[in-house]
Amino acid sequence: MRSNPPGRVDTAVILAGIRLKNPVMAASGTFGYGTEYRGLSPASAYGAIITKTVTLEPRPGNPPPRLCETPSGMLNSIGLANVGVDRFLREKLPALRNAGTVVIANIAGRTIGEYARLAGIMDRAPGVSALELNVSCPNVAHGGVAFGVNPLTASRLTRAVRRAFRKTLIVKLTPNVADMAPVARAVAAAGADALSLINTLYGMSIDTARRCPSLGNVTGGLSGPAIRPVALYHVYRVSRAVRIPVIGLGGIMTADDAVQFLLAGASAIQVGTANFIDPATPEKIVKGLVAYCRRHGLKSLRELTGWLAG
Amino acid sequence: MRSNPPGRVDTAVILAGIRLKNPVMAASGTFGYGTEYRGLSPASAYGAIITKTVTLEPRPGNPPPRLCETPSGMLNSIGLANVGVDRFLREKLPALRNAGTVVIANIAGRTIGEYARLAGIMDRAPGVSALELNVSCPNVAHGGVAFGVNPLTASRLTRAVRRAFRKTLIVKLTPNVADMAPVARAVAAAGADALSLINTLYGMSIDTARRCPSLGNVTGGLSGPAIRPVALYHVYRVSRAVRIPVIGLGGIMTADDAVQFLLAGASAIQVGTANFIDPATPEKIVKGLVAYCRRHGLKSLRELTGWLAG
Amino acid sequence: MTPSRLQARILSNREKKKGVFLMELKAPGIARSARPGQFIMVRPPHGSDPLLPRPFSIHDARDGSVSILYRVVGRGTEQLSGLGKGQALAVTGPLGRGFPIRAGNYRPALVAGGMGLAPMPFLAKKLAALGRIPKILYGCRTKGELLGPSTLGAVIATDDGSCGRRGLVTGLLEEELCRAGSCRVFACGPWAMLRQVSLLCQKSQVPCQVSLEARMACGLGACQGCAVRGVHGGYLSVCSDGPVFDSRLIDWEQEPPL
């Protein structure tokens, strides 16, 4: 093997079997189906694109208003608005496959059976390299408590999907629990290849002039820089609790933020809300990561994972 | 009873038996022992002052750095640095009693027994009108999991303190749980007169230049405007789950923020991090609350509690 | 036209009326491709609070510059109002579907309420270039709030009668619609006004295009945050299906999506 030319930093990472040209991925729900940012931000700047959550049937989503800004953050109650898996495969996937990057499908269901069926469909979908399970959705069989709250439920779900899907399986965890580690361990034991964390925090805002919730759906999910310290905390702890790779996300805006997550133990990171603020974020982050490595004499971005001093 | 003069808004609230001249309280740990802001912000602007958490023995607190700024928020790892209950009673309480407002002592212990002993001491302390239990501290008997995470532990703790303390008992809950409602209900059933929420969220930050955690203690508690949507969410849900009054806090900076918490169901609010940014916050909030009531034709701040439209 | 993003230099930023500013930005690419009714998103420059970019209608576009006419209503617009000539701002645009303007034999009626005047000068200019000199109907609360160069030649209504006709701009529209000849309506303003305009046009069977507002994050149709309920159920994205819609596509019974 030839060594890198001097100063050259290898940006590729191998994530649970998939090779990504760089460790920066587009977070589910913030990059549409990969083509909406055309002209502003080529999807190919990303190491991988994760789709908006896809469900078996099309879903209209929640009543508006669906967005509300908060200090250094935003609440969304989009719900799982999506075109459904049939139209996804027919209308969205072909363009996405040709976007010049790895495609990861994010899925959710109302029951474990729905997840498994979707996983089976995605297993046969050409160009889908991996699956990310959104387990932050209400489990209809369990009074609407999210699948990802209970280690046992999360583990059953993972096992069912694992049987139906042969490629890389990522489980995206919710931070709305007392301790993410038990869920993380359960999901890893059930066959997940990697974990993504965090999904949004529960939040709410009230319009005092109209005396009503700012969101049509009353409550929503908090994302953006405001939640970065919380996300980093969980990534630090969970990456020490499991042996499978952790993908960190939550409020990442800059290369410095991304470095924090990698140092804390993440093997890759995702960019969500930052897409709305600056679509050039992925390129800037990759450049900044390379510059950081160069400053510290590292030859590969992979060396950043867990590289805390002391 | 005479009615208010036209346009006059009654600012007083009765909170679980204590009369507060206004519903704005200083949050534990952010207003010292009530005298540090002298000259900048009279303690008497507050309806009540809650002390820094007091423990049986003096505690030095965590190694520095103890603070770190985050987007619209801050992390602290002060730990329970405090002078201990003896010096508190001797050196701090006398000045505090004379500050012209209601005094609430916040306490914590390593064991339920320590909490109960402290509660007994505070029960006899002159000028202490109420107790606020900080249940976000590690329970040494249970592997360091915070008392406030498990409904059963929280309930046992509350019952033990209830037996030792005859005045108003407030329990301050941690948001680092999957669902605050079960803990809230357990604590209410065990004899709490009111609940405060939320304490800080777990968080972390890394100094990428030095490749080490920004806080000497590695992780810390996140406070400030960044967490306001999370706090409001919990206040909205918990105030619907219990019959005892809820005191809302988390990122309140302005009167509009305070109105949101009251509309969501809080009977009073606390100001924490905002003290650092503008010590005049309590006066400004009380003024703004009065103005809001006037605009909406309300005669008392009490009418704001739960006054969401629809 | 795919939108572009740039650090646009501020050419001027002046208060035209109390609380209403006109900002001109150097953005040749956007100026060239912009169509009336499209918008740009501008990111407040300081820190991450406020976080999201703000949408503003293109007020005018020419000679390599675009301008926006904006009212200071919150912290984002307040930050913008404090900026001066020479400073740079992150701007994305042009975004969305503008007013569909075609040559043809029709009378365009431009109906604006309050800040809804913002996109009208650009629209009027482009219609005029096609030989369709528009009639502008413009309503606001009171004389002191009237915006824009009087040269727009608008027929005016104020709620308090302090200028032009007393009453709502929809009153002016009713009269206009009564006239003979084929009319097309282009409207921008508050939800309640647009609903009323839509109703009037539907009764008179006059084609009507309305420009809607919604809270936005991406501005590109990617996040589904700016949903408005369509008349057949389901949601439309204000940023990419609009902001200009055929008024018959919108379910006017819903709560305004702000």
Next chain:
Amino acid sequence: MTPSRLQARILSNREKKKGVFLMELKAPGIARSARPGQFIMVRPPHGSDPLLPRPFSIHDARDGSVSILYRVVGRGTEQLSGLGKGQALAVTGPLGRGFPIRAGNYRPALVAGGMGLAPMPFLAKKLAALGRIPKILYGCRTKGELLGPSTLGAVIATDDGSCGRRGLVTGLLEEELCRAGSCRVFACGPWAMLRQVSLLCQKSQVPCQVSLEARMACGLGACQGCAVRGVHGGYLSVCSDGPVFDSRLIDWEQEPPL
């Protein structure tokens, strides 16, 4: 003196050296009661990011105004550097315990490293007023970074020898301490420098006061955020027990508290 808080108007805000600004604020109450070594806290003006007020040493105080000399190192100071004459800033001060200056028969040596020069002009002025003309020893990396009016008459050391003595300012101090007569040292600068200064003074049994830095929230001794470990274990609050400490009170073996 209890501190006060006010919206202080900016009298001037000029770049003195690349990245270093001198800001003068109108604040008569603070100017009147300020003592050398005390600091003020200034809140960056835009939104809640950054959130906390920033501490700066009082560089000078006179005629109703206080000035600070600051280096742009992050977003807070960057915001400050963008402000102009006439704008207002929330300022709290004077805060903390300053340098204890007394009349008497001693030679004051002021030792400054880098931005540690900031409090020295004010301190020198007050010492001079007591008849104690100080010797100023000032070190920085290179000539281009030298701050302050040359009239301070400082003895200078630069790391690269581009001005004054080549080497560290502690080298200058060693020589100074060798001279006869009773000396008192007042030092401000990076932790490593202060540790070295403290060591030298302890060896020579010279009283030494150091001005420390720590991250701060309240600035008043209320939050316990700015802790530094004292020599007997336990913590001191930099904001209220300091920022100026007798160097023997500090445990110099700890990690710098930043």
